[in-house]
Amino acid sequence: MAENIESNPFVDVSVFLFFEDISDKQGVEGFTNYMVGQAESLAKSVPEEEYETWDDFAKAVASGESVFSSFESIEQISKYGFVTNICPFSKAIREYIKRIGNFNPVHMEATDYYNHTIQPSAAHSACMMHQTYRKEVAKRIKIGGKPLQYAQIGAKAYTGEIALPPESWKKVLLEKAGISETQGFMEMRENSCLYLLYVEERIPR
């Protein structure tokens, strides 16, 4: 596992403020676009990876050796089901609250905007960055020659609220992950994020 270097929360908090400043000038849409755009750029900068088998990939992710787990500690709960125990943004969020106070409402406005215009999966503005990063990084990973696929199932905010997909999606995603809804809720009690990682049986045209 790579060396764990802790960030300085002073920097984390200032990045949140940077996005707030963008929203002052460009509104919630600008905030969201910048957050999504920079996560895409970040993901495009990471090195590509290839794995022979699914087990090789799952092992690399769980041990923190894959670029997919560069910024978070990931656990495999079923063949395609994965969880992140501690949200990698939780420290930054705690420090923001500790130093500055209540979160600027623009973060929730941007989260709602993302959930309505991109996909209904974010519990906090940081989820927009995180989930976009995961989606783009997945494109840089091949397993047995096939690209990795990522789909978010559940995300828990620091307030305890959980963002879940619509019922029809949720059923399909949980089935693909090989876990029941009850198991999914149990996982969300212990973890901050539940998602699906898989490869298509056939390469999409």
Next chain:
Amino acid sequence: MMDIAIYSLVDDMVSKAGTEGVVEYWLRVGESYAERMGKEAYVGWPAFNVAMKEGRTSLTVEGEVNVLTDLAIIDRDGDVIGYVYALKTCPMAPTMRRYISRIGPIPDSDTDVADSYNNRIRDSAVSNYCITHQRFREIAANNITVAKQGLECLQLANKGMSGDVKMVPENLARINVDERHIKSILRSASCVFALIVRGKSAGEEIID
């Protein structure tokens, strides 16, 4: 992970708002960060310096600070008007190390933004983050009073990841400290600054 976003965000911002636009954003972030930390009052320099040592002031949220009490700044009447402080580790250093280890080399936009600031505003940034950090300190210092007197922060020197050093000669002159002394402090610190009573100087005149 939030911190890592800086580099891709700055890269994106440079392409949309130019280096000058990013400098303006960073300056506003530093101001708003400091403003939202609120005001502080201390009965005297000993109380303030203990708070700095213990990390209780808004100025020490950035990390551990060495309070150089041997470097008291005195005015022409012999009154103590401030002290020199050394930030042990740059708050950006862990992020830089993490970025290099997980992603790759630091993007050129980091230096481009710092150069834009150095050429137009003050030659004191070794990375783009210095812009918001130094501005934060200046505004946070304005929100602190010691013995009912407002403070002012003077950036003195800082050291980049590759060892490059920036000094601010006009501020060194104002507190009458030799550049060589500050360089020796920088051996075990990343940033050196002075906090003095607003408008005072170690020289003859009082600066408005």
